[in-house]
């Protein structure tokens with residue numbers, strides 16, 4: 789796991805936004821003053837989930853309104869799917885997002 793720092797002044801103060809971390813598209817969520825980081829691509833049919841909204845602790849996809857738990861990534865009962873959740877730490881000026889390291893990058897570089 790590698791922690792990637794994002795300066796808070798570089799992100800918008802909105803509920804959902806699409807950011808790129810280590811070349812990976814991530815949906816950054818600010819919900820009830822707490823940050824979450826999820827995969828940006830909806831597993832149902834590939835929509836950009838950062839165009840959706842939050843509701844009762846769930847991230848709602850704008851295409852077909854599938855819902856994913858912000859903390860676990862699990863879809864609601866009956867969906868049978870999930871989105872990846874990235875660990876996130878917050879400090880005064882930064883967000884740290886945990887991304888898996890690619891073993892080939894460690895060995896061969898980018």
Ligand code: FES
Nearest residue numbers: 830832833849852
């Ligand atoms: S593409 Fe997200 S619910 Fe269908």
